[in-house]
Amino acid sequence: MDWYPLLNSLRIAAISTAAVFFLGIFAAHYIAKLPRLVKGVLDVVLTLPLVLPPTVVGWLLLVLLGPKHPIGAWVLDTFGVRLTMNWWSAIFATIVVAFPLMYRTARGAFESFDQNLADAGRTLGRSETWIFWRVQMPVCKQGILAGTVLAFARALGEYGATSMVAGYTPGRTATISTTVYQLWRTNDDIGALKWVLVNIAISAVFLLAVNLLESRKGGRR
Amino acid sequence: MSLTVRIKKQLGDFCLEADFTAEQETLALLGASGCGKSVTLKCIAGILQPDEGLIQLDGQTLYDSAAGVCLPPQKRGVGYLFQNYALFPNMTVRQNIAAAVTDKSRRRAVAEEKLRQFQLEPLADLKPAQLSGGQQQRTALARILASEPRAILLDEPFSALDSYLKYQMELELTEMLERFSGPILFVTHDQGEVFRACRRVCVMDQGRTQGVLTLRELFHAPGTQAAARLSGCKNLADAVPQGTKAVLPQWGLTLECDRPVPADIRCAGIRADLISPHPQEGANAVPCTVQRVIQDVFTTIVLLRPEGAAVDAPPLRMEVDRDARQTVENGSRLTVFIQSRDILLLK
Numbered sequence: 001m002d003w004y005p006l007l008n009s010l011r012i013a014a015i016s017t018a019a020v021f022f023l024g025i026f027a028a029h030y031i032a033k034l035p036r037l038v039k040g041v042l043d044v045v046l047t048l049p050l051v052l053p054p055t056v057v058g059w060l061l062l063v064l065l066g067p068k069h070p071i072g073a074w075v076l077d078t079f080g081v082r083l084t085m086n087w088w089s090a091i092f093a094t095i096v097v098a099f100p101l102m103y104r105t106a107r108g109a110f111e112s113f114d115q116n117l118a119d120a121g122r123t124l125g126r127s128e129t130w131i132f133w134r135v136q137m138p139v140c141k142q143g144i145l146a147g148t149v150l151a152f153a154r155a156l157g158e159y160g161a162t163s164m165v166a167g168y169t170p171g172r173t174a175t176i177s178t179t180v181y182q183l184w185r186t187n188d189d190i191g192a193l194k195w196v197l198v199n200i201a202i203s204a205v206f207l208l209a210v211n212l213l214e215s216r217k218g219g220r221r
Numbered sequence: 222m223s224l225t226v227r228i229k230k231q232l233g234d235f236c237l238e239a240d241f242t243a244e245q246e247t248l249a250l251l252g253a254s255g256c257g258k259s260v261t262l263k264c265i266a267g268i269l270q271p272d273e274g275l276i277q278l279d280g281q282t283l284y285d286s287a288a289g290v291c292l293p294p295q296k297r298g299v300g301y302l303f304q305n306y307a308l309f310p311n312m313t314v315r316q317n318i319a320a321a322v323t324d325k326s327r328r329r330a331v332a333e334e335k336l337r338q339f340q341l342e343p344l345a346d347l348k349p350a351q352l353s354g355g356q357q358q359r360t361a362l363a364r365i366l367a368s369e370p371r372a373i374l375l376d377e378p379f380s381a382l383d384s385y386l387k388y389q390m391e392l393e394l395t396e397m398l399e400r401f402s403g404p405i406l407f408v409t410h411d412q413g414e415v416f417r418a419c420r421r422v423c424v425m426d427q428g429r430t431q432g433v434l435t436l437r438e439l440f441h442a443p444g445t446q447a448a449a450r451l452s453g454c455k456n457l458a459d460a461v462p463q464g465t466k467a468v469l470p471q472w473g474l475t476l477e478c479d480r481p482v483p484a485d486i487r488c489a490g491i492r493a494d495l496i497s498p499h500p501q502e503g504a505n506a507v508p509c510t511v512q513r514v515i516q517d518v519f520t521t522i523v524l525l526r527p528e529g530a531a532v533d534a535p536p537l538r539m540e541v542d543r544d545a546r547q548t549v550e551n552g553s554r555l556t557v558f559i560q561s562r563d564i565l566l567l568k
Contacts, residue, residue, distance in 0.1 A: 119268045120307035122294035124321040124368045134320075138311035 004171050005179040006198060008087055012162075012175065013155040016094035020151045023095075024102030025144065028110050029132070050100035054160025057096055061165050065092060084165055087173050093161035098151040105150065109143025110136070146213045153206040157199070224372050224404040228264055228274030228284070237261065237271075237428040243372075243404035247395075248433065249415040250408045251451050252425035258408040259304075261425070262374045265406070266301045267294035279371050279403075300370030304377050306361040308349035314360050315345040321368035331367050339363040354382050355390050362397060373398075373405045379414065391417060412453045415439075424448040446567045449490040454565060455538045456496075460489035467564060472537060473529025476505045479561040490565035493522070496539040497558045498549075504558040511553050512536050516543070523549055525557065 031042050049057055065072040065083040072083045083089060113136055121131040137144065159177035166173040168182055176199050183192040222245040230237040237257045241248070252258050263269040265276055265283070273286040278299065283292050308317050318341075319332040336342050339359050349357055358378065365373060378394060379387045395418050398405055407418060415422050415436070422439050424431045426447030434448065443449040446457060461468040462482035467489045468475050476489070500506075509525035513536070516522075521543055524536035539557060549555060 114305075114307070116303045116305060116307040117309060119263075119266075119294070120301065120303060120309075121320075122268065123266050123297070123299060123301040124364065125295045125323045126320065127295065135309050135311065139309075141311075 002171070005174045005176045005195065008090075008173070009156055009175040009177070012087070012090045012094055013152050015088075016091050016098055016155045017148060017152040019091075019095050020098045020102045020155075021148055024099060024147065024151070025106050027099075027103050028106035032107060032110050046103055047100045049096045050104075054093075054097060054158065054162075055164065058093060058161035058164030061092055061096065061161060065089075065165070085167050085169070085173065087166065090158070090162040090166040090173065090175060093165045094155035094158045097158055097161060098155040101154055102147045102151040105143050105147030106140070109140035109147075112143075113140055142213055146210055149206055149210050149213070153203060153210075156202060156206075222279050222371070222403050224265070224279075224406070225275065225277040226261070226265060228261075228271035228276060230260065230264060230269070230271040232257075232260065235428055237264075239264075239425070239430045241423045241430050241433050243406055243423075245402060245404060246421060247398055247405040247407050247419045249419040249422040250406055250425055250430075251412065251415055251422050251439075252408075252410060253451065254410055256425050257428040258425055259376055261430075262301065262376055262406065262408055265297075265372075266299045266374060267292060267297050268301075298369070298371040300365035300368060300373040302358075302361055302365060302373070302375045302378055304380055306349075306357045306381075308357060308360055308364070310349055313346050313348055314341055314352070317349070317360060318364045318367050321364045323368075335363040335367045338366075353386075355386050358382070358390055359393065362394070366397075366401070371403050373401060373403065375405065375407045377408055377410070379409075379411075394418070410451070412439075412451060424451055426451075441565075443490070443565060444568060446488050446490070449488075449565050449567050453492070454490040455493040455540075456491040457567070458489055458534075460486055460566070462486045467566065471531050471534040472527040473531070474505075474507060474527055476559065476564055477561050478564050478566065480566075482566055485568060486566045488567040490567055491537075491559055491563065492565075493538045493540040494520075495560065495563040496537070498539070498541065498555060499558065500556075501558045501560065504560050506556050506558055507537075508554065508556045509537065511549050511551055511555050513551060514549055519543055521549075523555075525555065 027046060031039055034042070062084065063069055067073060067076050067082055067084065076082055117135055117139065118131050121135055157177060159181070162175060163178050168174055168178040176195055180192050180195045180199070183195065224243045227240045235257070237260055239261045250258050250261065260269060264271045267283065270291060271284065271286070274284070275282070276284040278297070282288070282290050283297050284290060309320065312320065315332055315336060318335050319328050322328040322331045336345050339362065341360060341363060344352060344356060349360065352360065379390060382390055391414065409415060419436070421433055421435055423433045424445070424447060426445070431445055431448060434443065439448060439452045443452050449457060458469045458471045461470065462484055465478050465481050466475050467478055467482050467486065469489055508528045510528070511523060512526050513524040514521065515524070520540045523539045523541065525539055527537055
């Protein structure tokens with residue numbers, strides 16, 4: 001059995017989760033401080049990928065990044081790199097679909113954070129950076145971890161946008177989800193079943209991890 | 222060492238106007254809940270920014286709208302005791318206290334010293350959630366003092382404690398505060414706390430401070446209705462000045478005062494515990510009907526209806542010692558006496 005799709009799926013999910021972790025926390029932290037109207041608009045825009053069909057996200061990404069479209073064409077001309085149809089092209093797709101999960105869970109955690117704690121830190125002479133990393137992040141740890149796990153699971157399972165942006169090339173851009181589709185299309189039910197079982201196993205482990213985090217959060221309060 | 226505050230801040234349709242100076246003392250900021258006490262403290266600490274005005278501590282300008290000065294909270298040297306103590310839940314008692322020391326070389330030594338001073342050594346490795354309310358407050362105070370503030374702000378420090386613990390903590394707090402050299406602002410709505418912990422008090426009503434009074438003044442000449450109410454005066458009625466007399470139309474009374482009643486007096490106050498059922502020479506005698514008798518823990522409260530009171534007038538409230546109480550029955554007639562010096566003349 002060729003394990004390339006597993007390796008590819010895991011590295012795409014890992015890299016996009018790392019990116020989404022910082023992007024989501026950054027967005028949640030700064031958007032929480034904005035005026036209500038701006039916050040409402042940004043909230044809708046940033047959460048949209050969660051409810052849009054992945055094919056719509058894929059189409060929008062192709063319009064931006066495809067070799068015949070502005071950004072994609074510019075990068076191709078300047079660096080000689082095509083942004084689509086590489087194994088890492090899928091990262092664009094998974095970042096967009098996983099971002100809302102991280103952003104929303106982190107924002108929920110930050111919103112329930114007691115502002116008095118931050119103010120106490122300030123009156124004690126502590127910097128904003130110190131307060132954020134030493135008080136706010138540890139206090140919101142459970143929520144942020146849960147968001148990270150959800151984002152990873154979502155990135156791992158991405159199919160629609162990935163198949164449009166990265167396509168399916170065995171040994172190059174194949175992921176678990178695109179491989180399952182391909183094997184089913186070619187009537188290889190045994191091959192498809194193997195990958196289905198692998199996928200179910202990984203997802204189950206991740207959901208278990210989320211539940212453990214959530215129950216620890218409940219027990220502590 | 223003194224703290225001068227002269228600020229204005231508009232919050233929706235609520236206007237805050239605070240103007241007072243605290244010397245090296247514990248100054249009470251007394252007001253009903255929602256009157257702007259906490260906002261005032263937050264402006265002093267730099268957590269909120271006033272619209273205009275001046276805040277000076279120890280000769281240093283913390284905020285001055287005219288000069289465009291507004292120091293961040295980190296640079297103000299003002300300690301703030303939050304109502305919920307705001308201890309960092311992810312840190313132990315020791316770490317909480319150490320967090321207040323920004324100078325890394327002294328962090329350990331200062332933290333250990335405060336742990337010892339506040340008898341927190343046995344609790345040093347516990348998290349705030351494992352502490353009782355009193356222990357949390359002690360930790361919060363130790364943490365504030367570890368940051369070496371030049372002034373301390375206490376925001377309703379006892380509101381989260383039950384009454385027995387509250388008494389204990391009051392003792393501890395007043396002891397600790399006596400050793401602190403710098404202005405302390407003590408926000409509360411409880412006149413008893415003011416009486417036990419402070420010598421001077423600034424009354425705040427609907428966002429406005431009403432000048433600084435001594436305790437004596439607060440209880441004997443509060444000056445305004447709001448101050449009289451906050452000092453625990455239960456009987457307040459509209460009054461019309463008439464020479465040395467005050468006419469109280471609501472209760473159909475004309476009371477003789479021991480001093481001329483200024484023309485701008487609009488209200489009179491009589492403390493419930495200064496109304497006596499025993500005849501006294503030169504006192505105003507007020508014939509009443511007993512409306513209701515209520516047994517309180519240490520006193521008996523008698524609600525009276527002066528003869529000639531208007532139909533919708535509130536009752537006159539008298540409080541007498543439980544032991545000294547006579548047998549007063551609902552509906553019986555009782556003449557009570559009010560000394561001419563005990564009538565509070567209020568604007």
